[in-house]
Amino acid sequence: MANTTHIGLDQVRQQLRQPRTQLKGRQVAPEARSEVQDLIGMPPVDGHRRDLLIEHLHVLNDHFHGLFERHIVALAAEMRLPVVEVFEVASFYHHFEILKDEEAAPRLTVRVCDSLSCSLAGSDSLLRQLQNDLLGVKVVPVPCLGRCEQAPAAQVGQQAVALATAQQLSRLVAENHTQPLALPQALRYGDYKNAGGYQLALQVAAGLKDHESVIQLLESSGLRGLGGAGFPAGRKWRIVRSQPGPRLMAVNIDEGEPGTFKDRTCLEADPHRFLEGVLIAASVVGCEAVYIYLRDEYHEARVLLTEELAALQANPPCALPRIELRRGAGAYICGEESAMIESIEGQRGEPRLRPPYIAELGLFGRPTLAHNLETLYWIRELLEQGADSFASHGRHGRKGLRRFSVSGRVKQPGVKLAPAGITLRELVDEYCGGMAEGHTLYAYLPGGASGGILPARLADVPLDFDTLQPYGCFIGSAAVMVLGQHDSAREAALNVMRFFAHESCGQCTPCRLGTEKAALLMDSPVWDADTLQDLAQVMGDASICGLGQAAPNPIRCVLDYFPHEVGAEVKA
Numbered sequence: 001m002a003n004t005t006h007i008g009l010d011q012v013r014q015q016l017r018q019p020r021t022q023l024k025g026r027q028v029a030p031e032a033r034s035e036v037q038d039l040i041g042m043p044p045v046d047g048h049r050r051d052l053l054i055e056h057l058h059v060l061n062d063h064f065h066g067l068f069e070r071h072i073v074a075l076a077a078e079m080r081l082p083v084v085e086v087f088e089v090a091s092f093y094h095h096f097e098i099l100k101d102e103e104a105a106p107r108l109t110v111r112v113c114d115s116l117s118c119s120l121a122g123s124d125s126l127l128r129q130l131q132n133d134l135l136g137v138k139v140v141p142v143p144c145l146g147r148c149e150q151a152p153a154a155q156v157g158q159q160a161v162a163l164a165t166a167q168q169l170s171r172l173v174a175e176n177h178t179q180p181l182a183l184p185q186a187l188r189y190g191d192y193k194n195a196g197g198y199q200l201a202l203q204v205a206a207g208l209k210d211h212e213s214v215i216q217l218l219e220s221s222g223l224r225g226l227g228g229a230g231f232p233a234g235r236k237w238r239i240v241r242s243q244p245g246p247r248l249m250a251v252n253i254d255e256g257e258p259g260t261f262k263d264r265t266c267l268e269a270d271p272h273r274f275l276e277g278v279l280i281a282a283s284v285v286g287c288e289a290v291y292i293y294l295r296d297e298y299h300e301a302r303v304l305l306t307e308e309l310a311a312l313q314a315n316p317p318c319a320l321p322r323i324e325l326r327r328g329a330g331a332y333i334c335g336e337e338s339a340m341i342e343s344i345e346g347q348r349g350e351p352r353l354r355p356p357y358i359a360e361l362g363l364f365g366r367p368t369l370a371h372n373l374e375t376l377y378w379i380r381e382l383l384e385q386g387a388d389s390f391a392s393h394g395r396h397g398r399k400g401l402r403r404f405s406v407s408g409r410v411k412q413p414g415v416k417l418a419p420a421g422i423t424l425r426e427l428v429d430e431y432c433g434g435m436a437e438g439h440t441l442y443a444y445l446p447g448g449a450s451g452g453i454l455p456a457r458l459a460d461v462p463l464d465f466d467t468l469q470p471y472g473c474f475i476g477s478a479a480v481m482v483l484g485q486h487d488s489a490r491e492a493a494l495n496v497m498r499f500f501a502h503e504s505c506g507q508c509t510p511c512r513l514g515t516e517k518a519a520l521l522m523d524s525p526v527w528d529a530d531t532l533q534d535l536a537q538v539m540g541d542a543s544i545c546g547l548g549q550a551a552p553n554p555i556r557c558v559l560d561y562f563p564h565e566v567g568a569e570v571k572a
Contacts, residue, residue, distance in 0.1 A: 032070035053346035065105035093329030106138035115144040121151035148407035158299040184268035189311035198317035205318035221387035227372030243367035256332035257448035259479030277376030332503035351545035408482035439484030447476030449496035450550035493554035511548030526567035
């Protein structure tokens with residue numbers, strides 16, 4: 001008996017020593033590998049760059065209308081990455097659709113925005129009609145497309161459609177999306193230079209304008225980061241400049257906050273004013289490379305920016321840093337600066353725990369200057385006109401100018417350049433032509449989905465950094481959504497909470513589960529106020545980034561200012 005057992009163990013050990021006839025896991029199909037190589041190119045001597053994984057996924061997704069498993073396996077082999085790592089990244093982003101090899105890719109995808117401004121404009125009924133009428137194409141609701149002033153907004157393939165109607169979208173689908181791409185009527189490179197553009201960038205790069213004086217000017221002007229956080233721009237430049245090199249720069253144009261579209265309009269109107277701000281910042285801070293992260297929904301802007309970057313690099317006005325344009329993939333969380341950096345590195349866009357802060361340890365482990373597009377868009381004007389000129393604007397004790405993205409029940413939605421500290425009532429009456437016909441002011445969201453909701457009786461509160469916090473709100477990226485008397489604050493809050501639940505990266509439990517649970521509770525005819533308050537407290541205290549921390553704002557605002565809508569008792 002013992003001898004038999006001993007022989008059996010020896011045979012097992014011998015088999016374990018045998019080399020495998022094939023590798024573990026799914027093998028690369030030669031045809032799939034050839035298809036991937038044709039699209040992304042052969043690897044350089046040192047292999048494909050790891051940080052370009054998402055860019056390569058975009059190439060495959062665009063070409064095949066989805067990511068087939070066989071191509072993911074082949075891409076992993078080409079990039080010398082574990083297959084599971086490529087799957088993890090691909091599955092994180094909403095714009096990548098992973099398909100089994102036996103599945104058929106959709107011929108075309110039609111996306112209809114279901115965020116608040118578009119919902120007010122009837123996108124829900126438009127979506128239902130298209131799902132019934134359009135056969136053979138994929139019709140899906142999506143979060144904010146960044147065209148709130150053109151509500152309802154949609155996309156056919158990658159083509160944006162403003163003020164979308166069922167007839168218009170059906171016609172585009174029938175034409176199989178073959179219309180030529182209409183690029184924005186932007187100021188191009190030659191015209192920008194002829195109008196004096198890039199002279200300041202040249203002076204700064206050549207040392208003719210002292211770098212310290214530029215930082216002091218920013219500090220004197222009071223310019224703050226205009227992506228939502230509001231950190232003083234001059235102080236940020238000083239902090240990053242003090243760090244050891246090499247230093248990098250990351251530009252955030254992933255404005256996914258519902259109600260926000262100001263960066264898109266700036267980029268589409270004058271891309272080189274933004275790019276000159278980039279060059280000045282890179283020179284002053286000493287950034288050797290710049291990564292521009294542009295949201296995927298802005299296809300036309302991406303084509304425009306690609307062309308204008310090529311024109312700039314072909315005939316540079318001064319020495320340029322390395323500039324790379326990176327494409328988002330439909331993840332709102334990548335608007336958070338550390339999540340954006342993870343995405344630029346080719347990872348899942350999950351926020352980092354801090355400290356360390358990205359000014360010290362950011363992109364690729366280097367000190368990183370992170371900025372929003374609009375902040376950089378102001379740089380040339382500030383240097384030309386001086387800090388006092390910018391600071392001379394403002395109302396109600398505030399200083400400076402703001403670009404407000406205004407949508408909802410107003411006659412003239414759009415981006416409004418107005419004094420900082422202007423009130424909602426003044427903004428609507430003086431810049432938006434008043435309320436839309438048949439609507440009177442009922443409520444408004446001063447800072448997009450996460451900025452809270454205020455009633456009409458608080459329409460005279462100055463709109464600026466630090467003025468809205470006493471009311472449980474904040475200005476954020478100055479995305480103002482206006483509700484009329486026929487609208488519901490509780491429905492608006494439910495809409496944005498569903499958005500947060502959809503866009504949570506899932507990394508931390510308070511946000512991942514809290515947003516889903518909150519949306520379920522908020523869908524009840526009568527709100528359980530005590531439970532929602534407890535949930536809001538936990539989400540705000542324990543979430544690791546701004547998404548989970550700000551998501552409770554709409555809950556608290558409805559309970560505080562609109563208790564009659566949810567059957568809650570009025571606070572003393």
